[in-house]
Amino acid sequence: MSNHLRLGIAGLGTVGAALVRMVQEKEEMLTTRCGQAIAITGVNARSKNKDRGIDVSSAKWFDDPVALAKSDDIDVYVELMGGDGDPAYSSVKAALESGKHVVTANKALLAKHGVELAEMAEQNGLLLNYEAAVAGGIPIIKVMRESLTANSVTRVFGILNGTCNYILTRMEDDGLSFETCLKDAQDLGFAEADPTFDIEGNDTAHKLSILASLAFGTRIAPDAIYLEGITKITIEDIEAARELGYRIKLLGVATKTSSGVESRVHPAMVPLGSAIAEIGGVTNAVSIEADTVGSLMMSGPGAGGDATASAVAGDICDIAKSKPGHQHGPALGQPAHSLLPHERSQMRAHEGGYFIRLTVQDKPGTMASIATRMAEQDISLESIVQRKPKSKSGGENTQAPIILVTHETTEQAIKAALEGVSSDGRLIGEAQMIRIEKLS
């Protein structure tokens, strides 16, 4: 290594350009804090001539990120392109094979190939840092990987997608539909043109899979996560939640249970006034429950060029401060070969309270039939409220909205009870079922 730490940055978009600006504008401070100067010696993006509002003329341009990753002109390969395939995957591998430390913000890559890449980094005595991959600017990886070493984590959960949290916050604050709020999020640049990955929960699942691995010492297993997005949440659900003392949030939750790790992403009711319920807009939050420290929560910006680049810069500085030849901490908090298989606890075994919203025909005996179906499954009800019936056409065919809140039960029991209600032929449309998250 020269007396400069030489960076090769692949990807000069939102995060990459913000990082270049940060490294240049904070040069003196970073040199003092990192113990050596940070220099950008190589860069790559798709289009060489795009105006990015940054000056990278002193760095060598590479058309190919793999060539940049292998280049003798760099010490650290900073992958900021995104995507779980090539060129992100091949270039990170090439960097680790040719002795370069790696910093990435790419949760999709880590969710799919994280264990393999962590193993490569360990074998080659290199650092693989990825603070920005989960919850953007919140330094949660460092906390879980380093600060909580003496803790057995029992649950990690959080709001890990700013787009979904923005939409749900707007729906509640302004009484607007999901579709209107999604459109606003897109207009404001909080949501992609194709928002599927965010609103269906996949992005949250990628991040949760990394947190679950760090929390429980298990291999990263994004496919073992139960997934439900926010597209079916209506303004009626949000209003009913508020009346009952709850707020709806898209949560990623990983819990250690007697039958394995229960990992799930879905809209959840959290009590009004709880810390997690107060996280509004695009803000993210991660909460950890562990035996030694108790519970702690961190919140902050989960996305945005500067906030994300801040986490990337912290990772770079950690590399600058690491001593050549010394054993580096494993990327996933423990040696990759010692990670346990991810034993998945099935969703049907999930225990908790449930909010259920049904639209039924307003006929005598309907309430009794619902109560019977619940009783058959040993489900006790905390409350059952029938709203004022809505007349569809001149007083005929009236529909009645019913809201149930159950005490703790299992997912299997709730599903069976709702099937029973449906088979009784009184249900109009589908039942809405939202899990109530128990907070300690």
Ligand SMILES: NC(=O)c1ccc[n+]([C@@H]2O[C@H](COP(=O)([O-])OP(=O)(O)OC[C@H]3O[C@@H](n4cnc5c(N)ncnc54)[C@H](OP(=O)(O)O)[C@@H]3O)[C@@H](O)[C@H]2O)c1
């Ligand atoms: N944006 C955030 O708030 C945020 C937060 C947390 C984590 N992240 C993660 O950070 C990474 C970068 O995100 P971003 O928002 O900065 O993305 P972005 O704005 O879309 O920028 C991507 C950059 O990568 C370049 N690129 C894409 N495909 C390439 C290829 N095949 N070969 C070479 N260069 C390629 C693009 O080049 P051109 O500019 O020439 O098209 C662009 O400069 C992703 O992994 C993302 O998940 C982002």
